[in-house]
Amino acid sequence: MSRRPRVLLAASEAYPLIKTGGLGDVVGALPAALRAVGVDARLVLPAYPAALAAVPTARAIARSALYGTPLTLLQAELPIDGGRPLPVYLIQATAFERSGNPYQDVTGQDWPDNPARFALFCRGAAALALGHLAPDWRADVVHAHDWQAGLLPALLSLEPKRPRTVFTVHNLAYQGLVAGADADTLGLPADWWSPDALEFYGQLALIKGGLAFADRITTVSPRYAQEIQTAEFGCGLDGLLRYRSAVLVGILNGIDTELWNPATDPALAARYDAHSLERKAIDKAALQTELGLAAEPDALLLGMVSRLVEQKGVDLLLAVLGSLPAGVQVAVLGSGQAEYEAALTAAASQHPGQIAFKAGYDEGLAHRIQAGADAYVMPSRFEPCGLTQLYALRYGTVPIVRAVGGLADTVVDATAANLAAGRATGIVFEPASSAALAQAIQRALDLYRAGAPWRQMQLTGMAQDHSWQRAAERYLTLYQQLLAA
Incomplete structure (x- = not known):
């Protein structure tokens, strides 16, 4: 017509x-x-x-x-x-x-x-x-x-x-x-x-x-x-x-690339883009202060903003919180099933300075977690599309995801071949198990400490067009x- x-x-x-x-x-x-x-x-x-x-x-x-x-x-x-x-x-x-x-x-x-x-x-x-x-x-x-x-x-x-x-x-x-x-x-x-x-x-x-x-x-x-x-x-x-x-x-x-844009985001302590990625460290420090995490610039800070329901694999994350590698911090924002909220509250209490949990939803804090975290965790049992991993890519925050639904469609695993070709944008794991998630977090930590491969993943992710x-x-x-x- x-x-x-x-x-x-x-x-x-x-x-x-x-x-x-x-x-x-x-x-x-x-x-x-x-x-x-x-x-x-x-x-x-x-x-x-x-x-x-x-x-x-x-x-x-x-x-x-x-x-x-x-x-x-x-x-x-x-x-x-x-x-x-x-x-x-x-x-x-x-x-x-x-x-x-x-x-x-x-x-x-x-x-x-x-x-x-x-x-x-x-x-x-x-x-x-x-x-x-x-x-x-x-x-x-x-x-x-x-x-x-x-x-x-x-x-x-x-x-x-x-x-x-x-x-x-x-x-x-x-x-x-x-x-x-x-x-x-x-x-x-x-x-x-x-x-x-x-x-x-x-x-x-x-x-x-x-x-x-x-x-x-x-x-x-x-x-x-x-x-x-x-x-x-x-x-x-x-x-x-x-x-x-x-x-x-x-x-x-x-995604709304105007609303989710680290170069113009009014919720952030410091705005940045792919050419000023070093400024992301300012947002990390500000997020650590806001949430009561230890002021450790070299820690790998994992973020998660989610409904706290079984679909999102919250139980898998809870299972690894007590045995996180040294040098890993976690910041979670979300609400949902009461038992998950209670367990996250308890984990934050038991590991002050390393784990932070805020119940409910706060749009500004959601943006600050995307900007301040180094990696973003989505261990979903199923995920029709997922938006938060797309926000993470845009903010130079490396996604750690299960190979399901839209997560598999949008995140390229950091295999040796993908890293060498400059295609890798995140860490992808298969089984819905806490052991597989723990292994994925360790892979992320190793790449984060290696420096150059991590920065390349950040830049490759930020270059994706998910408008x-x-x-x-x-x-x-x-x-x-x-x-x-």
Whole structure:
């Protein structure tokens, strides 16, 4: 088609409106990147209190009632550096007017009506995409993200004149499961209670709305697209994904290279780039002081900013903390499972000056850990893409990662051949074991002490292009193929 494709991106979070993790980062950055390559991209989210506070100029443009539930459609604009503002729609309903984050209350418990809340969001987004709520704009393509938007492709499949649909899997382990007894409350077609549709081992899986009904399925890295077709990584959905493999593709995420730029980052004690890498030592010293670590400039400082859940391999890190080699320090920022938070707190108490842990999330501290650490640890059991290893590469912080998903796609192991060729960017290990992680840390320490190979890895990593432009161009091609078909 000759005109700009009109694409509505639907998700449960997007930075800077609301963010709990990598999904928010991705959906926050992708629309601007799409607009830069000629897509009329727009974003729709639930109108959480935090999102409304972030765009106080949002104005009501439509009111409706879906299945008897009143909702209001708000519209606002987000500024984009060097481009036209991004139109943002917010679906306002009482179900979203709660304190806490999008999925949990202030005590960390999931809202029990999450399936109903996000089903309502999907109905509102479908009405918007079809031109029923904002009559001056109708989507050519709806791009839904993760299980919270999973019903969107399914709902649109019922429409005779519908937009094309793309569904992106950010993490297959989160599926939006609904107990069979509660399924009727969602008001979905009876024939969706089938393994060919949404039924999943006696429950409904809302993620199957995207996996079974979308015109195209994408994942956030090429390797993850292959992994989820196997029993090991498929979370019980590998059979469906193999069946739909012809419409499944992996497109590697990008990062916001303006937000994550050590040369301009306002959170840092010292800014630097590849030509002034020695200034990174100032950030290391500042981070050691901030976190109460010993002021040892020659120590290998390992950083980790993560959700503290089993997926991230936190237990593997915990298993090696008591026997770290001399000259290794660890700084961890994150929140999640209570037992992991307690264990990290205890490790920091038992090893003062060597191990530091901060519970929660602090955006500025996340940037300072990336800049101040020498190496960045990601021992994930699975990792659809991973963003923090990309931030680490950009900040000259050598990643130590497992060979899974996007980690394997983005980090080149420091083998002798890769080091000699100048291709190495990090340390990659295979088994999900504490012994393999300990060996990887020792490899990192040896290379760090060697000096020149370490600096070469830093510079090679900083030279990588992980901006959103490449991903945006691939999505544009995907949209154009769908519309041409």
